[in-house]
Amino acid sequence: MITINSLKIGIYNFSDTVIGRNILRLLSKFAKARNLRKSKPGKRKKFLIVITIDTESGYTAKNSKRMWQKQQRDAYIGYYKGIENWRNLLNHYNAKATFFLSTNCFSAKGQQLTKILTQLRHLIKEKHEIGLHIHPDSDLALQKELNEKFQYTSSRFYDYIKISQFVKAGKQLIRKNTGIIPASFRWGNWALDTAAVKALQSNGFKVDSSATPGIKGHLNDGMHYDWSKAKEHYPWRLSLSDYQNTLHKNSKVLEMPIATFNLLGMTLRADPVYPELLKAAFDYYYRNADRSKKPFAFVVISHSIEGTHIDGSPTRVIKDMEEFLSYASKFVDVGFVTINEAYKRIK
Numbered sequence: 001m002i003t004i005n006s007l008k009i010g011i012y013n014f015s016d017t018v019i020g021r022n023i024l025r026l027l028s029k030f031a032k033a034r035n036l037r038k039s040k041p042g043k044r045k046k047f048l049i050v051i052t053i054d055t056e057s058g059y060t061a062k063n064s065k066r067m068w069q070k071q072q073r074d075a076y077i078g079y080y081k082g083i084e085n086w087r088n089l090l091n092h093y094n095a096k097a098t099f100f101l102s103t104n105c106f107s108a109k110g111q112q113l114t115k116i117l118t119q120l121r122h123l124i125k126e127k128h129e130i131g132l133h134i135h136p137d138s139d140l141a142l143q144k145e146l147n148e149k150f151q152y153t154s155s156r157f158y159d160y161i162k163i164s165q166f167v168k169a170g171k172q173l174i175r176k177n178t179g180i181i182p183a184s185f186r187w188g189n190w191a192l193d194t195a196a197v198k199a200l201q202s203n204g205f206k207v208d209s210s211a212t213p214g215i216k217g218h219l220n221d222g223m224h225y226d227w228s229k230a231k232e233h234y235p236w237r238l239s240l241s242d243y244q245n246t247l248h249k250n251s252k253v254l255e256m257p258i259a260t261f262n263l264l265g266m267t268l269r270a271d272p273v274y275p276e277l278l279k280a281a282f283d284y285y286y287r288n289a290d291r292s293k294k295p296f297a298f299v300v301i302s303h304s305i306e307g308t309h310i311d312g313s314p315t316r317v318i319k320d321m322e323e324f325l326s327y328a329s330k331f332v333d334v335g336f337v338t339i340n341e342a343y344k345r346i347k
């Protein structure tokens, strides 16, 4: 049986070949975002591209296979070279981005820790943003801080008290090591739920970007996430009683969802692993998203580990993202901003 997941990996490998790329280019004109309320004619505000990089241990193997933090927690190269390769690209286009940081980096020692702290300092100086990213099961620094091991990624396996401890400890680890107090958040593997919304609010987080509207996955394991009922593409205040409800709007936390789009019955994320489709999704949102009263935030997701091989050299994702940056930066009403900057302009 072909599952949606294997189909997505198929698309990825397929797009590695010349024929594959050409076919995807042809298919890309069918990409569209279902449930997007369309714009009315008239003057439009800015189109903000919010590049978000989940920043973790790991790397991209030469055969393009991903080695994730869960599989190799001490592959800290995903931090220091991953960040450096992304910075080199972003700074070339003067694009500001948001790095959702798994605090596992603070479990590194010696020279590796020094290299990580140097990269984080560069990020701050260059006006990129550092947000918090939680993977309880693979974050050795968080586990050390709370003096406990954790088995699951997803927030649904933990209660409010435990989640609050994660969020608070993560925030303090970033503050202690960088001097920055993170204001934005993404749960590992998009696995936010209702108790986590409450914990974000009580810990002063203003912005979350865990939602992948219309997508769910890992339903039978510890990485379970489900945004199948939340189909909204414009930011909304998260619900304190049902995290997928986009109408309650009763918390102080603004959800800025990752842009998702539909193609051939699938729902996909705006992600440079499908370069042709990322461009097509951008085109669709650029033409159709309502910008009559507020700017629109087009949230793109990638990972630090997708920016580096094990030897530190930049990956195909960096090259593909360069093409996207070069393409999108030609539009005069498009800007690349951090998620907190987008929040200030939209809230």
Ligand SMILES: [Zn+2]
Binding pocket: 054, 055, 056, 133, 135, 187, 188, 189
């Ligand atoms: Zn992650």
